[in-house]
Amino acid sequence: MTIRKADSSVKQGDLLNSQYRRNIGWNGKTLKEMREETDRMTAETGFYAGLQELKLKESDPIRFEKIFSKIRGGVVHARETAKKVAASPIVEQEGELCFTLYTPEGDSVLTSTGIIIHVGTMGAAIKFMVNHDYEVNPGIEPGNIFCNNDCQIGNVHPCDVHTIVPIFWAGEVVGWVGGVTHVIDVGATGPGSMTVGPVSRYDDGYQVACRKIGQNDTLSQDWLIESQRSVRTTKFWLLDERTRIAGNHMIRDLVLSVIAEEGVDAYKQFIREVIEEGRRGLINRIKAMTIPGKYRQVSFVDVPYRHTDVEVPPYAKIDTIMHAPSEITIDSKGQMELNFDGSSRWGWHSYNATPVAFTSGIWVMLTQTLIPNDRINDGAYYATKFTLPYGAWMNPDDIRTAHSYAWHFLVSAWSPLWRGLSRSYFGRGYLEEVNAGNANTSNWLQGGGYNQYNDIHAVNSFEAAAEGTGASAVKDGLDHAAAIWNPEGDMGDMEIWELIEPLIYLGRSIKPNTGGYGKYRGGNGYETLRMVWGARDWTMFFMGNGYMSSDCGLMGGYPAATGYRFDAHQTDLKQRFAKQLPFPQGGDPYPEQHNYEKNVHAEVVNRDKQTITTETIYGNYDLYLNYLRGGPGYGDPLERKPLDIENDLNGGYVLPEYTSKVYGAVITCDLDGNYHVDIEKTEERRKEMRSERLQRGKPTREWMKEEKDRIERKEASVQVRHMFATSFEITEKFLDDFRTFWDLSDSWTLIESEIEMPTFGSGHKHSNKR
Amino acid sequence: MTNYDKATVEELIDGTIEFYKLKEMLSSFKDPGRFDTYVSILQERVPWKERILLPYSQHLYVVLKEDGQRMIKCDCGHEFCGDKENWKLHALVYVRDNEEKMSELYVKYLAPDTEWQVIREYYCPQCATQLEVESVTPWYPVIHDFEPDIDAFYEEWLGRPVPDPHK
Secondary structure (H helix, E strand, O other): OOOOOOHOOHHHHHHHOOOEEEEOOOOHOOHHHHHHHHHHHHHHHHHHHOOOOOOOHHHOHHHHHHHHHHHHHHHHHHHHHHHOOOOOOOOOOOOOOOEEEEOOOEEEEEEEEOOOOOOHHHHHEEEHHHHHOOHHHOOOOOOOEEEEEEEEEHHHOOEEEEEEEEEEOEEEEEEEEEEEEEEOOOOOOOOOOOOOOOOOHHHOOOOOOEEEEEEEEEEOOHHHHHOOOOOOOOHHHHHHHHHHHHHHHHHHHHHHHHHHHHOHHHHHHHHHHHHHHHHHHHHHHHHHHHOOEEEEEEEEEEEOOOOOOOOOOOHHHOOEEEEEEEEEEEOOOOEEEOOOOOOOOOOOOOOOOOOHHHHHHHHHHHHOOOOOOOOHHHHHHEEEEEEEEOOEEOOOOOOOOOOOOHOOOHHHHHHHHHHHHHHHHHHOOHHHHHOOOEEOOOOOOOOEEOOOOEEEEEEOOHHHHOOOOOOOOOOOOOOOOEEEOOOOOOOOHHHHHHHHOOEEEEEEEOOOOOOOOOOEEOOOOOOEEEEEEEOOEEEEEEOOOOOOOOOOOOOOOOOOOOOOOEEEEEHHHHHHHHHHOOOOOOOOOOOOHOHHHHHHHHHHHHOOOOEEEEOOEOOOOOEEEEEOOOOOOOOOOHOOOOOOOOHHHHHHHOOOOHHHHHHHHOOOEEOOOEEOOOHHHHHHHHHHHHHHHHHHHHEEHHHHHHHHHHHHOOOOOOOHHHHHHHHHHHHHHHHHHHHHOOOOOOOOOOOOOHHHHHOOOOHHHHOOOO | OOOOEEEEEEHHHHHOOOHHHHHHHHHHHOOOOOHHHHHHHHHHHOOOOOOOEEEEOOOEEEOOOOOEEEEEEEEOOOOOOOOOOOOOHHHHHEEOOOHHHHHHOOOOOOOOOOOOOOEEEOOOOOOOOOEEEEEOOOOOOOOEEEEEEEEHHHHHHHHOOOOOOOO
16 A cells, blocks of 8 residues: 555654544634634734624623623732732732733733733743644643743743633633733842843743643642742742732633623624724724824933943943834824834843834833723734834844843833824823833842842842833823833832842932923932841842933923942941941932942942943942932923922922022022022023023034034944944844935945944844845 | 813913822823814914914924915924924034033933933024923934824814815
8 A cells, every 4th residue: 555645744643633632722623723814814804803893892782891891800800819829029019910811812802900011922922832733732721731931932031921821611722811920030140030141042041931831720740840940039939820820710710600601602702802892992092192193212221231340251242222213103094003113233131122022012001101991902912013123122033132131121112102102192282191201110129149048039129110200291200109111010118128138228218310300300210228138148230221311301301310330348337337337328319429438438339330230249238229210301491380399309309409500490498498499580590591502502404514524434432333333234224314314425334343342143144134 | 071171271281280180181081172172272372373283392383374384383483394394403402412511410420421322402593492302322313203194183083174274
C-alpha cells in the first residue's frame, strides 16, 4: 500500500487527536478557526465580528444592561476581594492588579478597575495560545491554569504576571478570565520589579511563556518549586499568585451563573455585542468631545548610560534620548489614528516596549479623559489605528530587548496625547477636561538584599503612585496625588512601607517648585528621605528623569521640574543619634544649599543630575532621597491670580524668590511668617516683564536661521545627535520633513556610524526588515 | 443631559467655578450646547469684530475675515497667519539654552540640562503674552501643534454650514 505524502508527515498523536479530540471552540470549530473568522469578518465589514446590528441590545436593552452590570460588578468585586489575599503592598495598598474577561479567541469583553493596561496584554497571551494550537498541545481543559509574563508574547514588563483560566460550558470554551498583579521581584539581574541594569531580555528575570501551570484548579508541584526558586520575594510571589487565582475563579463562577440564568446563546451574543458597542462608544465619544483634525506633540526621556554609576556592558554605555513624536488624526467619521513615526530606535536599556504594551496600555490613560466609563474592552482598540514604526523603541526589530521598566518610556509617550486632545477640549469649551500632561512618574526607589527580618527581599516603593498631575484650564494640577498609569494609586502609608522596607523615614514633604509654572500650575511632587535601618546587606538604585523634563507645558505653561539624586554613604548618623546631635530631616527645598550635608558627615555624597543608576551598596545609616516629580503647567504664568500665589507661598508649594522671577509677584512677609502679594505692584512688575519679553524675543524665522547653521555644522551633544540619527534611520519621512523644515539640502544627513558611540545591534535591523 | 447656562460657563472660563460644580461637570455627559455658549461669551469679550470660528488656544482664535479668509488671531488683535500655517513661525521666540537662563525659572538641580533640552517660549509680538512653551532637544523643528478641520467640524459634527462672511 502506498502512503500518501501528506499522511507521512502526520504524527501518531495528531492522528489520535483528529479522530477522538473534540474541538473546544463554538459549533465544532477550533479556537484558532474562531480567531481567524472574527478577524476576517471584522476586517471585511468594519464592525467587530461583522456585527452590523446589536440584536440583543436593541431588542432587550434592559436585559443587556443587566448582564453587563452583573458581570462588571462581579469583576470589580472579585478584584476588591482578591487583593486582600495579597501581602504585597504594591497589590494590597496600591491596587496594582486587574481582572479581565475575554472571548474564546482572546478579545477583551470587560475589565475591572486597576491596572487596565492589561486589558490587551492578557488578550495577546490568549491569542498566542490560540494561534499556537494549545488546544492540541498542551491541551486546554476545564480547571487548567496558565501563566504568562513574557513581554514579546503579551506583556508590558515581566513583573506584571498573568494568570489565565479558561471558562467552559458544555464542552465549549465560552471565554477566558485573566488576572494580573505587579509582583515585587521577578529574579532579574537586580532586585526590584522594574530594575535598572537589564539591557537584554536575558537579564530581565524569570519569564514564563504561556505555560500551563495547573490542572483541576490546582497548581502543579513542579511549577511551585520552580517559581519559588526563581524570584527573590517568594512569599509575596505565592500570595500574589493566589490573589490572581482567587479572582479568576470568582469571575469564572460568576460567568457560569450568568449563563445558567440567561442561557449560553444570550451570553455568546452579549460578549460579541459589548465589544462592538465599545467600538462605537469610542467613536461617539470622540465626536462628542473633540474636533476633527491633526494634533502634534512630542516627549523625550534621557538615557544617560555613560555615567560611571551605570554598570552595564560596553555596548550599552551610551548617552541617548528616547524620542516619541506623535500625531493624532481624527477624521470626519470620528476614527482616530495615533502615529508615532519618527520615534527613536530601541536600545540596550530596560525601557523598550512591545506594540501590545503600547496599544493596550494607552487605555489606562484614555480612560481618564476620553472614555471615563466602565465600557473598556477591545472595542476601543478596534476603533483606533496605530502606526508604530518597526525598529523603534515600542516596536523593536530584535527579540533580545529588555523591558523591565517599559513604563519609563510608555507613560512619557502617552502623556502628550492627553495634552494634544486637550486642544480639542479647549476648542469645544470643555475646559474642565483640559490637562497639560503628566509627571514623569519617578523616582522609583528599588533595591534588595537581606532585610530587617533577615529574609532575602526586594523592594519597589510605589510612593511613585502619587505624583503631581498636569494643570487644567480651570485649576491647578493635583499635588502629590496620582499617576498616569494607575489613576487609583496613592502614596501609601509610611508605616506600611517601613514594615516592608528596611528604610526609616526621616522626612516626607511637598517638593516646592516641581509643578510646572503657569496661570494654573502643575501639581507639585513630594520627597521622602529614607535611612537604611536593620538590613543585613542592601543595594538600591535610582530611576527617573534627570537631565530632561519629559513633557512640555500647555498654552504658555512651563514643563515640570526635572530630577536629581541625593544619597549619602558611610555616614556618622549612628554616632549623632547616640549623642543626640542634629541629623537630616524633612525635605530638600533648596538642593543647591546642601542642607542635609550640614547635619551629617558622609564618606560619599552624590548630589547631581544622574538619576539613573544601577545597584549601589548601602550600609545601615546611609541616606536616600526619593523625589517624586510634579506635573506640567497651563497658561501664561503672568496671569496667575495673586491669591493663588499667596496660597502657594504659605502652603510651601513655591519658593519666595521664584514668585518674583516667574510670576512677577511683589510679595511681603508679615511677622507671623505669612506671605502677601501686593496686587498693584505686581501688576506694574508684570507690565515690565512683558516689555522685557518683547526686547529679548526674536522673530522665530530669524532664530531659525541661527539654528539651521548649528544643524549644518552638526553642533549638538552626542545624545541629541544619536537620537536624531536613529529616528532618521527608522522613518525616512521624518528625515525628509526635518530637511524641509530647516531648509537643508537633500544631501544633509546624520547616521549612527558617524557618532562617537557604539552602535552595537543596530546592524541587524537591515536583516530584520519586513 | 445637563445644559449649563451662560453664567456657569463664564465661571468656568474665569476659573472661578465652585469645585463641586466642576466635579459634576467632569462626571456628567458632555453638553452639546457648550460650544455655542462658550464661543458667544468669548465673542463678547474680544475687542474686535471678526467672527470666531474656533477657540484655538488660550488667547488665540481662528477667525473669519470679511474676505472669507480664516486667520489665527490673538485676543489683543494681532493677526498671526492663516489657519493652516504654524502661528509660532510668526511669533517671537526666546530660547533658554544655557544654565543662567534656566536658573531664572528653576532651582539648581531641578532644571533641564541644556546639552539635552532647551526651553522655547513663544510670545505674541503685540501683547507679549506667552502663548506656548516647548521643551525640546536642540535642533527640534518648531511643532505645528494643531490643524483643526473646521469644515468637517461644522458640517459633519455640528450639522450646520461653516459661517459665511456674506450671510
